[in-house]
Amino acid sequence: MKIINYILVIMLGLALFLGGCQKEYEMGELKTPTNVNLTFEIVGADEENPNGDGSGLVNFVATADNAITFNFYFGDGKDSQIAADGKITHQFSINGVNNYNVTVYAIGTGGITSSKSDQLEVFSSFSDDEAAQFLTGGSTKSWYWAADQTGHLGLGPNDKPYENGDESWPAWYQAAPWEKIESTLYLCEFVFTLENGNVTFEQLNSSGEAFIQGIYSEELGLGAEGSYPWDIEGVKNVSFSPSASIATETGQYRGTTINYSDGGFMGFYAGSSEYEIIEVTENILRVRMVQANEPQFAWYHIFTNVKPEPK
Secondary structure, eight states: OHHHHHHHHHHHHHHHHHHHHOOOOOOOOOOOOEEEEEEEEETTOOSSOTTOSBBOEEEEEEEEETOSEEEEEOSSSSOOEEETTSEEEEEOOSSEEEEEEEEEEEEOGGGOEEEEEEEEEEEEOOOOHHHHHHHHTTSEEEEEEOTTSTTSEEEEESSSOSSTTGGGTTOSEEOOTTTTTTSSGGGOEEEEEEETTEEEEEEEOTTOEEEEOHHHHHHTTOOSSEEEEOOOOSEEEEEEEEOOSHHHHHTTOOSEEEEESTTOOOSEESSOOEEEEEEEOSSEEEEEEEOTTOTTEEEEEEEESSOOOOO
16 A cells, blocks of 8 residues: 555656646737738830740739738649748740739738739740650650669759759669559659640559659658559640759750649659650650759659550
8 A cells, every 4th residue: 555655646746747847838919911012023024025025934022011921823823832031933934925813822820811913914935846746746645654764763952962963963862673663653654745736744543643752741641652542633734934943054954844734743743843854855755853842852754655564
């Protein structure tokens, strides 16, 4: 009985100690952002070219009282973008003069938002007809992971190279042939179609899964990187824009970026819908993609128009 009483005394003391150590945390005052304002400057716009110089670049500035960050939606099918200081440059890449409805959300404490929208007309003159022909074969063409090649999936630094030129090739990692065969990655088929001058893209996978990069899979509570059920259905619009990364310059890439609408991606999900073309021919497509939530990661993919089979 003495031992039991002794244990009860210790447990009571521990409970009082832990209770005394607890701190009360209070959320600060919730403030709704007010006086939201959105201004923009179309690059190259003048009296003769009111919609810009054809680059499609527009500089945006958003301001608001009681805002801690800003989220921009550009109305062109591309992913929204966050800018803590309210300043951002966006490239509209649909050819011709097009009208866009741009909305910025000023985000305050507790996630409370206020918004402001504006319309603008932007001229984009960039095109890469040869790349469109290679990708589509002039009508419809399918591409597959070049799984039998070393480096069909690779990783390297984005814009802070450890050695000169490292930002233009997969210096950190190159997958061995068929390395991901235990996943459903190699079941992917990527269909490009050219119709009435417009290119579309569709990702097919009989498993209904996509390969999710490790940081994203952990954030989403899925576990380690690998194949997971994912919404890959639907035809995406494809546009081309000029590449502007240091890798394009140092690696002597083609100079063209593929942009997929509505969050489209090529089998390996790392949050981006923009792929710089390193090389494209009738039977090889090599691209580079920067991971959205870890911008120092540049991922490399190799695709072929003839589906390889494991030996």
